[in-house]
Amino acid sequence: MSEGGSVSPLQTVMVQCGEHTLLVRVQLDLFGTKHLIKAADLSLGTAGCQPTKIFPENCTVLFDYGLHKCGSRLQIMSPPGIFQMTGDFLIYTTHLTHIPNYPGSVIVRTNGAVIPIECRYFRKGNVSSNPIKPTWIPFSSTRSGEGHLSFSLRLMNGDWLTERTSTVYSLGELIHIEASVSMDNHMPLKLYIDRCVATLSPGKDSSPRYSIIDYNGCLVDSKAEDSFSTFVLRRNQREPDKLRFDLDAFRFYGDERSLIFITCHLKVAAVDQGDSRNKACSFQKLHKMCVPHSLSLSGVAEER
Incomplete structure (x- = not known):
């Protein structure tokens, strides 16, 4: 009987091959990104068997099926790697499939995946899998200015001190974006991001x-x-010309294109000018309310 083992270096999928049954335990944080997938988006084998149990307390699901169920296939091999009608041991193969379904949503934050599973009998074997490879999502920015003000968007490293050289991101990664405006020979102004799409x-x-x-x-x-x-952070009164935010990487649902354009409309206003049209706020899920980052803004430019 095959030993129980992980088919993912993240140990988010565990398999136990029994004499007559196959147990597959899957963490809903399948990719190790803290983004939980839906149990209904997981299936086992060509028959598309659904999870038999869901454990909300530890965010896992269990597939408990007979070895011959869910479309498992039997291969007879001897020696390993050469297919013959007779052999020294048996191998049952199947696969775990994740197909994300986001009805009515424009974007998704998780990828689909197909994870091969093997159960080997009559001698010890192991369960193996190809690694899960997320789709990489690029983000590019260009700079433009208007009048005597120079607006910019930059991709930053996590320390917010140096500019990121790579424009490639994976799902589950945070994109650190810094908007700024150069105010040489200009009265003090405060920067705002009016909208991004x-x-x-x-x-x-x-x-x-x-x-x-x-x-x-x-x-x-x-x-x-x-x-x-x-x-990110409370705005430093000494840096009213900068505004930073973290964007959780995503891709568009049902579209495999890897290039996404993000266009932002930046504007500035006098430091002491503040009203409902000039703000920066995030939604705090714990308190279920929008929390202002800072207030105040005029002069307009677009960044892509």
């Missing part, structure tokens, strides 16, 4: 599109149940 083509009005920031500075993506997006 993500699209699959350069045009900000193209379809499909997903609003990241809207309503004059609200980080609407932070309201999503599976989002960790937020404005």
Whole structure:
């Protein structure tokens, strides 16, 4: 009988091959990104068998089926790697499938996956799998200015001190974005991000599109149940020309294109000018309310 083992280096899928049964235990944090997948999006084998038990307390599901159920296939091999009609041992093969379903949603934060599973008998074997490879999502920014002000968007490293050189991200990773404005020889101004939208083509009005920031500075993506997006730190009064936010990486549902365009509308106002049109706020899920990051803004530019 095969030893129980993990088919993922993250140990999020565990398999136990019994004499007549197959047990597959799956953590809903399948990719180790803290984004929980839905149990209903998991199935076993070509028959698409659904989980037999769900354990909400530790966010796991269990598949408990007969070895011959769910479309498992029997291979007879001897020696290993050469298919013959007779052999020294038996191998049952099946697979765990994750197909994310987000009805009515424009974006997703998890990928699909197919994880091969083997059960070997008559001599010890192991359960093996190819690694799960997430889709990589690029983010690119260009700079433009208007009048005597120079606006910019930059991808930053996690320390917020150095600019990130790579534009490649994986699902579950935070994208650190810094907006800034150069105010040489200009009265003190405070920067705001009025709105940001993500699209699959350069045009900000193209379809499909997903609003990241809207309503004059609200980080609407932070309201999503599976989002960790937020404005970062309290704005330093000595740096009114900078505004930073973390964006939880995503891709568009049902579309495998790997390039996403994010267009932001930046604006500035006098430091002491503040009203409902000039704000920066994130949604705090714990308190179920929007919390302002800072207030105050005029001069307009677009960044992509």
